[in-house]
Amino acid sequence: MxxxxxxxxxxxxxxxxxxxxxxxxxxxxxxxxxxxxxxxxxxxxxxxxxxxxxxxxxxxxxxxxxxxxxxxxxxxxxxxxxxxxxxxxxxxxxxxxxxxxxxxxxxxxxxxxxxxxxxxxxxxxxxIKTPFEVEKIVTAQRITEKAYTEVLNYLKPGVTERHIAVELEHLIKVYGGERVAFDLICITGQNTSLPHGVPGDRVVKDGDFFTFDIGSVYDGYHSDMTRTVAVGSVSDKMRMIYDVVLQAHLKAQKRITAGNTSADVDIAARDHITESGFGEYFGHSTGHGVGLDIHEAPTVYKTDKTVLKDGMVITDEPGIYLPNEFGVRIEDMYLVKGETPVDLADITKELIII
Ligand SMILES: [Mn+2]
Known part of the structure; x- marks a missing residue:
């Protein structure tokens, strides 16, 4: 209909x-x-x-x-x-x-x-997105990926968050995005413990994380992706936290199947983080719908009973944020398609050290 x-x-x-x-x-x-x-x-x-x-x-x-x-x-x-x-x-x-x-x-x-x-x-x-709508979301995502891949070349000790954010926004428009999907989150060091930190004059340092929460708009449709990358080196603690978040993301991903609920997806990520001892540092929902709005129904949270159906596009974005230390979030959009969630991003989720 x-x-x-x-x-x-x-x-x-x-x-x-x-x-x-x-x-x-x-x-x-x-x-x-x-x-x-x-x-x-x-x-x-x-x-x-x-x-x-x-x-x-x-x-x-x-x-x-x-x-x-x-x-x-x-x-x-x-x-x-x-x-x-x-x-x-x-x-x-x-x-x-x-x-x-x-x-x-x-x-x-x-x-x-x-x-x-x-x-x-x-x-x-x-x-429920039509294939035509999904195509536009994927196009927006590809534009972001092209800009992101290029901007990683600029990510070096000494560069500011602001510089990276402005460069990304510029490249997103160069590559065909009508605009950025939201104020891009490009933050480093201690700022990464702020889930929605604002890019400023903080300078990238060796041994820091850098978090990109970024997206484009293409023909009205939004994309959303988060990557946390390390600059120069990582401590054992940073690597350990990264791994907990990645496993939480993957556990949630497995639940993104038709017939499961939004709550099932959230609980999978939340339980893993809680069992790892960091439950109190994951204070937001696991995801949200994406489309003509950057945040739309459903909310992927433990209280949301929306039954997932083919054609839905939702994010999976667990995170751990240690105050005054650092934070990690890993986010992709997934298309619900029967038993097999389709990852709409084409960027590795493994920890990369630049
Ligand atoms: Mn998101």
């Missing part, structure tokens, strides 16, 4: 419509990226409502399952359609619409406003 049909099936009757205003969800449903507009779905029709700026481009870009409609004032034009088609209630996205917008919609819309269920339905649909 197509995305539009799934939303039509979600609508209880032909007197109910869905108005999708969230930018990412509009793009997901229509395949068209714009800074404003709405997707209006009723039982029998789907329309992409756009203003003058986007109308011509959308006519050329949007597929046959959705009509492109130019509006002058969105709420007024929607109300005209509601009246003409006898729409009595309208769903909006509770996870996107602000309290002020909700207030406005409740006052301005002729039909009753319904807030429950549409956001969840969209999140549920977006969890």
């Amino acid at each position: 197509g995305k539009i049909e799934s939303i039509q099936e979600f609508l209880p009757d032909d007197k109910t419509a869905a108005v999708i205003t969230g930018g990412v969800n509009r793009r997901y449903l229509s395949g068209f990226n714009s800074s404003a507009g709405a997707v209006l779905i009723t039982k029998s029709r789907a329309r992409l409502m756009l203003d003058f700026r986007y109308y011509e481009a959308a006519l050329k870009a949007v597929g046959p399952d959705i009509e492109v409609v130019r509006f002058t004032r969105l709420i007024d034009d929607l109300n005209s359609i509601f009246l003409k088609e006898n729409i009595k209630s309208v769903f909006i996205e509770d996870c996107y619409v602000t309290v002020a917008q909700l207030d406005e919609y409740k006052k301005a819309f002729i039909p009753a406003v319904l807030t429950e269920g549409l956001s969840d339905k969209l999140a549920e649909l977006r969890m």
